[in-house]
Amino acid sequence: MLKDVTFGQYYPGNSLLHRTDPRIKLIILVEYLVLVLVAESELAALTSLAFTGFLIAVSGVRFSVLIKSAKPLIFVLAFTAIVNLFFTVGEGEPLVSFYFIKIYQSGIRNAVMMLLRLLSLVLGTSVLISFTTSPLELTDAIESVLSPLKKIKVPVHEFAMMMSIALRFIPTLIEETNKIISAQKARxxxxxxxxxxxxxxxxxxxxxxxxxxxxxRAEELADAMECRCYHGGEGRTKLKVMKSDAKDYVFLVTVTLITVAVFFLNRLTWSEVVGFCADIF
Amino acid sequence: MTNALELKNISVIYGEGTPFRKAALNNINTSFPKGEITGIIGHTGSGKSTLASLLNGLSKPTEGEVLLFGENIWAKPKEMVKIRSRVGLVFQYPEYQLFDETVESDISFGPKNMGLPDDEIKKRVKLASEFCGLSEKELKRSPFELSGGQKRRVAIAGVLAMQPEVLVLDEPAAGLDPKGREEILGGLTEYKNIYGTTLIIISHSMEDIANYADNILVMKDGEVYMQGGVHEIFMQAEKLFDAKLDLPQITKLFIELKKRNLCENTDVYTVGYAKKEIEKAITSK
Structure with a gap:
């Protein structure tokens, strides 16, 4: 029953993305989401697509694994594409007109753009975060990135602790569920x-x-934590201290530049770009 | 002697065709005689629990056949529920599977699933709870307010109430106090003696096996390592030690006594018999 559940599809490796500071990756993730969602013109869309391709390439995740992870989304992708294809009302004459079905040129454009955008979102975020960041790194990074909120009394450490405990117990509970299913089947x-x-x-x-x-289990865990003097986040040190080095900053700045570029590319048309390039050379 | 269960060329292999291929059981051939108690012993990870889950069709062997009174249990996969009512299986720590409001309704879960009439269910629940040492008063309580030992009894009664022909118990007495062990295992033996049920008990305790089992099956690395009567197995101490197993403590005591020429026999496996031996040794001196 629960055999197919895979969670925290962390894909161990030593690629550039694996080695990047998880905190930097979180910031890059936000920029990446903006970049993909904002890209509207062809040029901007191509840039975002190229950047997604770059992320996949440097993640070191095998392509077959990626495809497998995106498989459950085929229905959503197809549905979005079809809705966009048939229900976009564009200007001018429809390309195809068959009873109530009218397909406009802008419909095709919207469908393709939407499909690529969703696919980029899914694949890009999964190589950036889920495949290359272990759940523990991720919760540590979230805690660290959100730590300024502690100033306004948001219990950031507690949230992060809850998250990592929840992640830790998913496999345990799945195993437990299978055991209980077997036991009741035996009855x-x-x-x-x-x-x-x-x-x-x-x-x-x-x-x-x-x-x-x-x-x-929760009660036992709470007792065990108290026995080991757990008293919340104050003054607590980490086993693995996250460090950002030059490579991380270069990565961050590059992505920021690309994001800004996408904003500009949205306003440019092909002819303007060609003219701009001609001016330079 | 008829065999209640027979395993023929059983292999269980996980991850066939991948680098993670692992044989949990390897070419097992064995049988469990009807109306007797067979104890299964083996070091952790030797495949005891995997073997148990094969016996009532919870998992399917990669190769081989499981025969219940001569019939292959996988012949009609759709009628597996019937097989499961004939081969009862009590898992390790069965107390964690209790769910119903009262002990009584929890015990009747199995018989109900078998589609038995209400008065028959009532009869069976009463009988099963008696053999498991549960009182009338406890039947009306919630299983969640009982002690760990009492919960264990409820869970075992839940399988016993199905009145299976073969009852497989995985570590039924693990983590119980000595009195609880004796009551549960004694109750099961008594039940077996009256109804002729075949019992298969997996245990880590050599004492329990020596006290209750008729035959022993020793597992090692997914294979049948030794098989035979209690006496036959415990005679071969060296071989048992090789499988990282042990002898009952009382037997080890008698081996030491013999070294010091204080007694003659070392085939002493239970405390009751030991008492007689010692008395004999004292009077003869």
Whole structure:
């Protein structure tokens, strides 16, 4: 039942993206999202596409793995593309007109742009964060990036701790769920037949023991943490101290420049670019 | 002697065709005689629990056949529920699978799933709880307010109430106090003696195996390492030590006694028998 659940699809490696400071990666992620969503003109879109390609290339994640991770999204992608294709009302004559179906040139453009934009978002963010940052690095980075909020009494450390505990317990709970399913199956429980209501009812013997054991584990963990003198984030040091070096700053500045460039490219047309280049040379 | 369960050329292999290929069980051939208690012992990771989950069709062997009274249990996969009601399986720490409002309704979960009539379910629940040492008063309580040992009894009663022909128990007494161990294992033995059920008990405790089992199956690295009567197995101390296993403590004591010429026999596996031996040794001196 839960065999297919893969989580925290961290892909161990030693690529440029793996070595980049996770905090820098978080900032780059924000810039990347802006860049992809803002790119409107062809030139800007090409730039964002090229940058996504660059990210994938330097991540060292195998292409087949990437494709596999994007597979569940095929339906969403296809749906968005089709909606854009058929429901964009453009100017001038439609290219195809068949009863109520009218396809305009701008419809095709929108569909392609939307498809590429979504695909970039999914692949780009996954190589930037999920594939190349271990869950622990990520929570540490979030804690560090959000730490200024501590000044206005936001419990940043507690949130980060909760997040890493939650991530830590996902595999444990999946294992526990499988055990409980087996145990109830051994008592002739049937999860696969009957109508919806019957199937939902069949989940009760799984969910109740699972909740009970989750609460029990939480209490045990809290006790264990207290026994080891955990008292919150104050004065707590990290095993792995995050360090940014020159490479990280170069990366950050480059991405910032690309993002700014995309804003300008949005306002330029092809002829202007050609003219601009001609002026230079 | 008929065999309740028979395993033929069983192999379980994980990740076939990948670099992570691992054989959890390798060409197992064994049988469990009807109406007897077979103890399965083996070092951690030797494949005991994997073997247990094969016996009632919870997992399918990569190769080989599991025969229940001569019938292949995988012959009709759609009727697996029937097989599971005939081969009861109690997992390790079964107390974590309790879910219902009262102990009584939790024990009747299995029989209910079998589609039995209400009065039959009631009868079975009463019988199972008696053998597991649960009182009438406890049946009405919530399973979550019982002690760990009591919860264990409820969980075992939940499988016993299905009245399976073969009952497989994975570490039924782990983590219980000595009295609790004796009551649970004693209750199960008593039940077996009355109803002729075949019991298969996985255990780490050589004492429990010596006290209750008729036969022993020793597992090592996913293979059957030794197999035979209790006496036959515990005679071969060296071989057991090789499988990172042990003898009952009382037996080790008698081996030491013999070295000092204080007694003659070393085939002493239970405290009761040891008492007789010692008395004999004292009177003969």
């Amino acid at each position: 002739c429980a049937d999860f696969e037949s009957g109508n919806l209501l019957k199937r939902l009812k069949a989940l009760i013997p799984i969910l109740i023991p699972l909740f009970v054991s989750a609460v029990r």
